[in-house]
Amino acid sequence: MSLLEVSGLSKRFGGLHAVKDVSFRVEKGTIKAIIGPNGAGKTTLFNLVSGVIPPDSGAVLLRGEEVNGCPPHRIAAMGVSRTFQQIRLFAQMTALENVMVGVHPRSRAGFLAGMFHLPWTWREERDIERRAREALELVGAADLAGADATSLSYGQQRSVELARAVAAEPELLLLDEPAAGLNMRETSELAKLIKRIRERGTTVLIVEHDMGLVMNVSDEVAVLSYGEKIADATPRAVQKDPEVIRVYLGDDAC
Amino acid sequence: MLGSRYARVALFLAAVVAVQLLAHAAEKPFFLTQLTMAAYYTLVAAGLSLLMGYAGQISLGHAAFFAIGGYASGYLTTVDLTARREGPLVAVLARLHVLVPHADLYGGEALSFHPWAAFAVAVVLTLAVAWLIGVPVLKLKGHYLAMATLGFGTIVYSILLASESLGAADGLGSVPPFPLLPGISVGGGRAARVANYYVAWGLVALALLVLSSLVESRVGRALRAIHGAEDAAASMGVDVARYKLKTFVLSAVLAAVGGSFLTHFNAGIGPAEAGVMKSVRYVAIVAVGGMGSLWGTVATSAVLTFLSLRGYFGTLDDAVFGAVLIAVMLFSPDGVLRFDPRGALRTARDRLRGSGVAG
Ligand SMILES: Nc1ncnc2c1ncn2[C@@H]1O[C@H](COP(=O)(O)OP(=O)(O)OP(=O)(O)O)[C@@H](O)[C@H]1O
Ligand SMILES: [Mg+2]
Numbered sequence: 220m221s222l223l224e225v226s227g228l229s230k231r232f233g234g235l236h237a238v239k240d241v242s243f244r245v246e247k248g249t250i251k252a253i254i255g256p257n258g259a260g261k262t263t264l265f266n267l268v269s270g271v272i273p274p275d276s277g278a279v280l281l282r283g284e285e286v287n288g289c290p291p292h293r294i295a296a297m298g299v300s301r302t303f304q305q306i307r308l309f310a311q312m313t314a315l316e317n318v319m320v321g322v323h324p325r326s327r328a329g330f331l332a333g334m335f336h337l338p339w340t341w342r343e344e345r346d347i348e349r350r351a352r353e354a355l356e357l358v359g360a361a362d363l364a365g366a367d368a369t370s371l372s373y374g375q376q377r378s379v380e381l382a383r384a385v386a387a388e389p390e391l392l393l394l395d396e397p398a399a400g401l402n403m404r405e406t407s408e409l410a411k412l413i414k415r416i417r418e419r420g421t422t423v424l425i426v427e428h429d430m431g432l433v434m435n436v437s438d439e440v441a442v443l444s445y446g447e448k449i450a451d452a453t454p455r456a457v458q459k460d461p462e463v464i465r466v467y468l469g470d471d472a473c
Numbered sequence: 474m475l476g477s478r479y480a481r482v483a484l485f486l487a488a489v490v491a492v493q494l495l496a497h498a499a500e501k502p503f504f505l506t507q508l509t510m511a512a513y514y515t516l517v518a519a520g521l522s523l524l525m526g527y528a529g530q531i532s533l534g535h536a537a538f539f540a541i542g543g544y545a546s547g548y549l550t551t552v553d554l555t556a557r558r559e560g561p562l563v564a565v566l567a568r569l570h571v572l573v574p575h576a577d578l579y580g581g582e583a584l585s586f587h588p589w590a591a592f593a594v595a596v597v598l599t600l601a602v603a604w605l606i607g608v609p610v611l612k613l614k615g616h617y618l619a620m621a622t623l624g625f626g627t628i629v630y631s632i633l634l635a636s637e638s639l640g641a642a643d644g645l646g647s648v649p650p651f652p653l654l655p656g657i658s659v660g661g662g663r664a665a666r667v668a669n670y671y672v673a674w675g676l677v678a679l680a681l682l683v684l685s686s687l688v689e690s691r692v693g694r695a696l697r698a699i700h701g702a703e704d705a706a707a708s709m710g711v712d713v714a715r716y717k718l719k720t721f722v723l724s725a726v727l728a729a730v731g732g733s734f735l736t737h738f739n740a741g742i743g744p745a746e747a748g749v750m751k752s753v754r755y756v757a758i759v760a761v762g763g764m765g766s767l768w769g770t771v772a773t774s775a776v777l778t779f780l781s782l783r784g785y786f787g788t789l790d791d792a793v794f795g796a797v798l799i800a801v802m803l804f805s806p807d808g809v810l811r812f813d814p815r816g817a818l819r820t821a822r823d824r825l826r827g828s829g830v831a832g
Contacts, residue, residue: 267648269708295710305707309701311765312694320698324710326691330719333690334683347691383709 220283220351222247222422223391224269228277228287232264237263239446240277245391245439250413250423252454253432255443261426263302264443265393268292268424269301281391298390302380304396304426308368314379316362316464318351325350332352354386355379358412373400375444383417392416398432410435434458442466478689481768482682488676493667504783505670509738511778512673514539516731518723518774519680519767525756526765527688528720530611530751531619533752534626537731538599540633540747545595547645548638549586553577557823558584573817588651588737594725595733603725604718611717612751626752638830644743644813651737659737669738676734677771679729684767696720697765699749750791757798 231239238260240263244307245251266272268279270291279287281297291299292295300321304309306322306356309317326341326347329460337364355361360378362434377397384392406429413436417423427433433440440457444466457463496504500570518540553570556564563584568570571590577583581648584602610621633639640646642662650660656666670817687693699713736742747753762770777794780786786793 230776271704271708290712291704291707292710292712295708303705303710307702307705309698309705312697312701314685316694318699320706320709320711322692322696323695329690330687330692330723333687342690376487387710 220243221280223424224278224280224283225264225268225301226278226280228267229275229278230260230267230272231275236446238267238274238459239408241443241446241448242277243441243448243451245424247390247422248417248420249438250417250436252426252437253424253426253434253443254428254430254440258445259403259407259443260446261443262395263446265301265395265424265426269299284342289473292426295436297388298387299393300384300389300391301393302377302384302385302395304395304399305433306376306380308376308383310366310369313364314355314368314382315348315351315365317368317379318354318386319347320384321354321383321447322347323387334359341458350388351382351386357385357415359408374402375404377401379424381412385419385421388419391422391423394423394427396428397425398427398429404433412465447465478682478685481651481685482678483770485681485771486674486678489516489671489678493670496766497817500621504779507779507782508775509666509670510674510782511775512670512677512737513731513735513756514778515677515771515774516680517728517755518762519677519768520685520727521755522759522767522770523684523688523696524724524766525718525759526763526767526770527693527698527700528717530717530721532620532622532721533749533756534621534624534629534723535724536749536751536756537626537629537733537747538603538725538728539732539751540742540744541599541602542595542732543746544633544639544732545598545729546588546591546647546651546733547736547742548802549594550588550589550648550649550801551583551645552585554581555582555584567649572704577596579646585649588649590735592651595729599725599729600722607718607721607725611714611721623749623752626747626749630744630747630749633747640743642744644741647742648736648740648742650740651734657733660740664808673738674735676730681771690765692716692734700765749823750794753798754791754794757794761797770812825828 223245226242228238228241229236229305239316241264253264255261270286270289270293274349275288276288278285281299286297309320325441326343328343332337332432350377352361352364355364358378358381360375360382363375363379368376371379378398381397398409401409410432413423413425425437440454441448442463449466450460450463491506493505497504517535521532524532554563558567563572567584571587572584573587574582574584608627610618610625613621634642650658652658653672656664657672659669659672680685695706695711695716698709698711699716703713732742732746758774761772761777762773781790
């Protein structure tokens with residue numbers, strides 16, 4: 220059984236068919252990329268998988284279980300985490316606090332436990348902080364822990380967002396253009412980091428325009444064009460696919 | 474973090490004692506009456522601070538929750554059920570001492586709810602109302618949420634004003650004292666002034682302790698995350714709707730506790746307590762205290778409410794709070810206690826020019 224299976228997924232925005240009958244699978248322990256020109260529907264696909272918006276038709280299966288229609292926090296609780304194309308850090312919170320929120324699915328202290336500072340929560344708090352610091356360490360941002368998250372540089376904010384997404388050690392991680400705005404050195408660091416995250420047991424689905432990164436890290440690549448999947452194969456095979464070359468690599472290899 | 478929280482509460486209690494000693498030394502013991510009332514209003518502000526400052530959700534209807542608490546306590550402790558004494562439910566409640574006989578206005582005997590029972594009903598009723606209102610209303614954001622909660626407040630105000638059994642425009646009177654602990658009652662005139670002052674501010678200290686624990690907990694972080702980026706919080710596993718609702722209910726219950734106690738202390742309550750101007754006042758206090766600063770809110774509430782109750786603002790009372798709100802929004806949207814004069818000037822200049830208005 221695939222970790223993630225998307226079948227016949229469609230989403231319209233008014234007259235625009237943003238995602239059109241898309242099906243694919245992501246096997247546990249792999250890194251899969253989704254590429255396609257601007258407006259191809261990649262982010263919409265992520266929003267459908269993570270429950271941010273409901274599909275018009277089709278299904279999203281996580282470990283064989285249908286999750287479309289589940290709200291995003293339920294899907295997060297099932298081990299799916301994500302980053303955003305437009306960075307979405309929590310303002311007026313430190314980097315560490317941001318990442319600590321990422322541990323939410325792995326902790327459980329509720330309102331009453333918090334209000335009365337119940338002893339069992341002390342240990343949980345320490346555990347949350349430990350996990351968060353580890354995540355910051357993993358992305359190489361341990362020294363940013365105390366900084367106000369939204370005052371950091373763009374690249375640092377990307378790192379903190381990634382740390383927040385991996386802090387709960389998700390089963391499936393969705394990365395929406397993680398290399399956007401990074402320089403070459405930072406991008407190659409990111410490639411190593413993504414591989415290390417996979418080694419920790421997290422399956423990765425990545426949307427990315429940087430072909431170097433995609434070809435470097437992915438086991439499989441799916442290509443979207445105008446909401447439709449036009450290819451889904453190994454990086455090598457996709458690069459040679461005439462249809463892909465025509466609609467994507469051919470005209471403008473971003 | 475833990476140490477500093479208890480230290481702050483201790484400091485707060487020391488300030489409470491200092492103010493009482495000061496009032497005593499200055500031979501102004503009557504100040505304690507308004508200070509006690511201010512404490513109960515401060516409970517509303519503290520709860521609203523959690524809702525507005527941390528979870529980022531506005532409510533222009535919190536005076537209604539205060540009034541629901543006050544009216545529930547006031548009504549149940551003054552309603553006379555003697556005539557229904559033979560009814561099975563009344564008989565059982567009387568047997569359980571939920572209903573107790575007490576002297577009525579005219580020297581006769583009345584059968585009403587014990588203040589503790591009335592208080593319990595007030596809390597449960599508020600919880601239920603806040604839950605029912607919160608579910609649909611909290612789906613709204615920003616201005617829409619403000620409007621919807623304003624509408625709720627207006628409805629409660631109108632109902633109170635129109636209900637003969639709740640005293641209509643006169644409200645409820647002759648509400649008995651609340652025997653909180655043996656020897657300590659909320660209410661009961663001058664003799665109990667000092668005790669009442671300590672009960673009221675002790676309650677605020679307790680609320681502060683509980684709320685500041687919450688704010689520093691996993692839930693508190695999640696609330697600030699909702700404030701910062703709601704969709705991202707949801708994608709990190711935070712059940713946004715549920716957290717907003719629970720915060721709303723918690724702050725409503727705090728308001729109702731304040732309302733219930735103040736009604737016993739004052740021996741009555743009127744419909745003006747549910748008025749829109751009261752709700753605006755609480756929002757202004759939270760805004761001055763600093764969005765996201767419980768302690769700032771409590772300090773601001775204590776000072777402004779006391780001055781208002783002493784009549785220092787005269788006929789401009791409501792106008793003062795309106796003006797305060799405008800000033801805060803213009804000069805220091807994060808609150809006066811976090812005031813940064815240079816930043817404020819910049820913000821104000823941008824706003825007056827109309828360029829700094831973001832989303
Ligand atoms: N909420 C929305 N309402 C209306 N249209 C939308 C919405 N979200 C996306 N779209 C449209 O759907 C199409 C697909 O958008 P999407 O963001 O998924 O593309 P993308 O592949 O992520 O592009 P990019 O590479 O630029 O990020 C675009 O034409 C976009 O304008
Ligand atoms: Mg996109």
